[in-house]
Amino acid sequence: MIDIKTKLTEVKRQRNILEGMREEKIKIETEFREKNKGLFNDIMQLSDDLIETETSVRDLAVEEYKKTGEKKLSYGIGIRVSNSFDYEEGKAFDWCMEHKMALKLDNRAFEKTLKSGALKIPEFVSEKEKVTATIPSNIEVD
Numbered sequence: 316m317i318d319i320k321t322k323l324t325e326v327k328r329q330r331n332i333l334e335g336m337r338e339e340k341i342k343i344e345t346e347f348r349e350k351n352k353g354l355f356n357d358i359m360q361l362s363d364d365l366i367e368t369e370t371s372v373r374d375l376a377v378e379e380y381k382k383t384g385e386k387k388l389s390y391g392i393g394i395r396v397s398n399s400f401d402y403e404e405g406k407a408f409d410w411c412m413e414h415k416m417a418l419k420l421d422n423r424a425f426e427k428t429l430k431s432g433a434l435k436i437p438e439f440v441s442e443k444e445k446v447t448a449t450i451p452s453n454i455e456v457d
Contacts, residue, residue, distance in 0.1 A: 323456050327454040
């Protein structure tokens with residue numbers, strides 16, 4: 316039977332190997348990025364330019380749609396029209412409560428309230444004990 320000390324010794328050994336591998340990975344990545352800095356800068360600049368150009372194309376397409384009402388424009392450009400809503404979240408929440416709409420349960424807040432003991436635990440809730448073990452980061456095994 317394998318005892319806990321043997322297993323902890325193996326955990327420590329594996330952690331040490333993994334740490335060395337991670338350090339080597341960081342070193343290699345740093346060297347790669349430094350060696351290819353120009354390429355990375357070019358990619359970032361071109362990405363920024365592309366976003367700006369695409370935005371211009373979209374703006375021109377929207378202008379064309381507003382003039383013509385056409386949703387299928389030249390070169391395969393399409394127009395989508397949808398609705399969006401602006402509202403105060405507090406008032407929207409009150410309205411939802413008034414209309415008994417399903418709202419998403421905030422599990423974290425619900426369980427925090429249960430754990431605090433501030434309210435009696437409802438009958439539909441069952442409490443169970445969860446047991447977990449923690450292993451220290453700095454393992455001291457002789």
